Amino acid sequence: MLKMFKNLRDPEKLLKALVLFGLFLLVVIVFAQKIEFSAVDLGRHLENGRLVFENRDVLFKNFYSYTEPETRFINHHWLAGVIFYAVYFLGGFKLLSLFNILLAVLTFFAFFKLAQKKASFLIAAILAIPIIFLFSERVEIRPEIFSYLFLALTWLVLENKNFSRKKRLFILIPLFVLWANIHIYFFIGLILIALKLIEKFLLNFVIQLGEFKKRAHGSLLAVKSQIIDFLLIIVVCIITPNHIFGLLYPLNIFKNYGYQIAENKSIFFLDDLMLNYNFQIFKLVLILLLISFISTWFFTKKIRWFNSFLGLFFSLFALFASRNIALFGLVALVLIGAGIYQPLIFLKSKFFIIFPKFSGFRRWYIFVLVISFIFFVIIYFIADYSGRHNFLKGEFGLGLRIGSEDSFQFFKDNGVSGPIFNNYDAGSALIFGLAPTQKVFVDNRPEAYSSRFFTEIYLPMQQNEGQWKKYLEQYKFKTVYFSYTDSTPWGREFLTRILQDKDWTLIYFDRYYVILSFKSNTSSEILNKYAIDTWKFRSRLRELSDNSDFKSKFNLADLAQSFGQPDLAGEIYNQIMIAKPRNGRAVLSLAYLYANSSNRESLLKSIDYFIRSLKIEENTPGVYSRLALVYWQLADYKNAQYYWHQAKKINRHDVDALYYLNQVEDLKKSGELPLN
Secondary structure (H helix, E strand, O other): OHHHHHHOOOHHHHHHHHHHHHHHHHHHHHHOEOEOHHHOOHHHHHHHHHHOOOOOHHHHEOOOEOOOOOOEOOOOOHHHHHHHHHHHHHHHHHHHHHHHHHHHHHHHHHHHHHHHHHOOHHHHHHHHHHHHHHHHHHOOOOOHHHHHHHHHHHHHHHHOOOOOHHHHHHHHHHHHHHHHHHOOOHHHHHHHHHHHHHHHHHHHHHHOOOOHHHHHHHHHHHOHHHHHHHHHHHHHOOOOOOHHHHHHHHHHHHHHOOOOOHHHOOHHHHHOOOOOHHHHHHHHHHHHHHHHHHHHHHHHOOOOHHHHHHHHHHHHHHHHOHHHHHHHHHHHHHHHHHHHHHHHHHHHHHHHHHOHHHOOOOHHHHHHHHHHHHHHHHHHHHHHHHOOOOOOOOOEOOOEOOOOOHHHHHHHHOOOOOOEEEOOOOHHHHHHHOOOOOOEOOOOOHHHOOHHHHHHHHHHHHHOHHHHHHHHHHHOOOEEEEEOOOOOHHHHHHHHHHHHOOOEEEEEEOOOEEEEEEHHHOOHHHHHHHOOOHHHHHHHHHHHHHOOOHHHHHHHHHHHHHOOOHHHHHHHHHHHHHHOOOOHHHHHHHHHHHHOOOOHHHHHHHHHHHHHHHHHOOOOOOHHHHHHHHHHHOOOHHHHHHHHHHHHHHOOOOHHHHHHHHHHHHHHHOOOOOOO
8 A cells, every 4th residue: 555655646636535424424424314204304395396386476475375374475485496407307306315415515626615715635534533523413404504614605705815706796696586585594694794894994994094984984985895795696586476575584483483493593502401412522613712712812912703703603502503504614714724724733833843753744644544534433433324323313314204194195195185184393394205196284384384384373372171162163174283202391292192192083193193083073984994993003003013124113113002901112222122122212211101100110120121221321311300209209319319400410401300309308308207
């Protein structure tokens, strides 16, 4: 191998090619995940693309729902739907997956190019590895991937000193016309341009001499052409079906949100509720970004206004909404590279002065180390796919996950009809799968419904049986079409209740959905043919579980518990543990399953599984509190108190731990518990 390198004229080019190939493989592996159709927006985007030139109501109204069809809605991503539908029309879901991978690769390497220009190839390559982990947060086929790509392209255009003003506008104007119609994040591109303008103004202001007004006037004159260009680009963003309302929509989209979405919650809020390793990587990258700014100032005694403002904006953007940590990572790749380049060059020169014997150190050694690390990460990702799913949550491959469209076919082929009640997660898939005959009750666009709809109708009818009966009478539901992968407390509560409701009959279920018919409004022919009793349920669920990936197995186990078959859920968890003994989720699921029992033997089993799960992952939120509660049920107050204190160490705001520890103190004061 070494002889081969020596014989090459420029071995570094080959090493660079290997690095790029390794990074390319990483991005492809991350994005080559099958589409979980029941929980993403893609179905609605495809239907938008199919209908937009046929019925313009999809641009302005809550077109797909029968509950609030006249509610005004600004369809800010309609053009993305057209593009997605065109790709789907040409090659189906597999081509859509390939298209999404292509966009992801182009986006990543556009940001990599920026980082390389600001720093060096090696620095960009090293920094890119943790950034790809953050990129894994947003692998679904979404319009926002266009925003990521367009942001990088805008940045590249602004940084290119060879472009004349005319050429820059020639590229940016059509780019922003497209962007404003593809995704709401076009405003980020406007912010990028504005920050470049502000930086130039501030630099001119600092350089010029004289009184404040004179310096400000001179600085404004220096950026006059940039201001005109910026205003022109803002104006072209009005070229959308909703015109000025579309331009201002980024300021108004959250004003009418009546439904809370996890991805719009802050990192710190979610960090207390779930275990997500990318949150830890995000914090490390954030710290590294701060260090890069400090080191830049320390070594140059200059403030890079653009980098500082941009870093601050995207840091806050990601801190306040977890959906933005992938975009933050891509931007941080560029900013950190720019920030640490000069300090690293300085430290390198000092190092060789102090240790002259290393001055003959060859750069390609570092390349080999980087390549080795990249391919180690590739192996880790492959193992993660088949093992714990710490970063890659989906199933490897292209197109839809197995059986994603089966329920649509069952609904259409067997005389099942609406009005349907469906949950939020299922809405977009049903818009596509049941078109054109059925409208949905709700879909995953909170901005398309009044906040009252969610707070006074959708949530109460799942949480309260009386409210369900009230709206059943109002909407005359014939069918419940529910995605049981819904992990919300109200979704789980409703599903358990409706599956036990004698007025409803389960007639279908698969890996994603259950379909129930209202007995009094359903023909006896359908009920006799498709009604699923306990024996059929157990048989069908076992069959599905035997032919499913791990993610579907967990969902099926949840369904078994909702149907009142916890032993069947236990079977599935044990199957997973036989195949993957260190699958922490399976161990923890068994712990919770046994903890729900009042039987002493089951509670003792739950303790064993809780402790085993903590050995696999000791920082899982909620585990210590639940383990403490099991000890409390067993009257082991000392261990209960110990584990509630452990819960507080992980999350000082743990509501259960705080409540029960206060109860413990009260019982001690009243003499009902010993002081020690």
